[in-house]
Amino acid sequence: MTRTVYVNGDYLPEDEAKISIFDRGFLMADAVYEVTSVLDGKLIDFEGHAVRLKRSLDELDMAEPCSKDELLEIHRKLVELNEIDEGLVYLQVTRGSDGDRDFVFPSAETPPSIVLFTQNKPGLADSPAAQKGAKVISIEDIRWGRRDIKTVQLLYPSMGKMMAKKAGADDAWMVEDGFVTEGTSNNAYFVKGNKIVTRPLSNDILHGITRAAVLRLADELQFEIEERKFTIDEAKQADEAFTTSASAFVMPVIEIDGAQLGDGTPGPVAKRLREIYLEESRKTAI
Known part of the structure; x- marks a missing residue:
């Protein structure tokens, strides 16, 4: 059609x-x-x-x-x-x-x-990719400074996805001055114990709509939310990691620069947040 x-x-x-x-x-x-x-x-x-x-x-x-x-x-x-x-x-x-x-x-x-x-996109909510988890690599963030404005200047994020594909991964996390900014088309997080760590809002990252919803749900589930800059090495040592975006919701990350997280399968926090986000989103959809 x-x-x-x-x-x-x-x-x-x-x-x-x-x-x-x-x-x-x-x-x-x-x-x-x-x-x-x-x-x-x-x-x-x-x-x-x-x-x-x-x-x-x-x-x-x-x-x-x-x-x-x-x-x-x-x-x-x-x-x-x-x-x-x-x-x-x-x-x-x-x-x-x-x-x-x-x-x-x-x-x-x-x-x-x-x-x-x-x-x-039939099967968007029941994505096989989310059940498997994503592998990410790190790349230098060389984008312009106003990433909070959602412009169509997407050449470098597109190149980043191709770099990931060439490396046998699914996506890339961008790094500036030693700290993770965000994924090529998503916000980035890692989990350690009961704590969820993600970069704070600024001009450096997109102010994700899904990010705001997921952090609110995580707070309601009594997770500790720490908004601060973090490094790739910190994320590699995490219990689990995930990304959020409007098109992929909550996507578990199982590997960062070749370092496996946990047992190499989507972690319980990411799976629970994805589940509850989809539940709540369906209730409030218009």
Whole structure:
């Protein structure tokens, strides 16, 4: 079935969708995005994604393309039109196009571009990868300094995933000044005893929507949460580790730079947090 996508006010078959070659998202990566998961045909954490989208737009002095209510309606309609039970809705907003290429921003009257499409992912909640656990390698973090803004500048994270694949791993954790920042598309954590350690929020990392939900649930389960910088060597000595993201939820990590964690299988903390996150998300999905 051909997907229906949304482009600047129109619902179109994907093969009819068009964006100007002068769009700044294409020419300058001058764009932000969000990805919202769908379970049982409903949106997970939509409110959090909408709030973060506005923050990203504000930080870049970019206009909002529509209201939050309109955005929700677009998401829901795409889910319905594409018959998504489990999957993702991708949203991208760019600064638009004033008909030519220029480093200077276009005038404030130039409308932003907005594009949304769905990805059908049957079995998203019961991912075999989560049951197996992920192996990660460490790489240098050479991205720009405003990682808290969810821009489409994803070349280096993509390269990081390819570095991991070449090394026989599943993903990479990025390291800056000796400390882990985050994964290529996720926030990173390790577990020692009853303590969960993760890097604190700053411009250095993305303010994960799933991160906030999982830390709240971990606190309710009476885990000690320690938000601080940590090294790869610390993580290697942990009882277990995991990552969080909107598309993979809670993903157990079983190996870091070749060092096996625990018995080499997903740890109980990561498994429990994934289970309860999915339970709670399904209850609050819209």
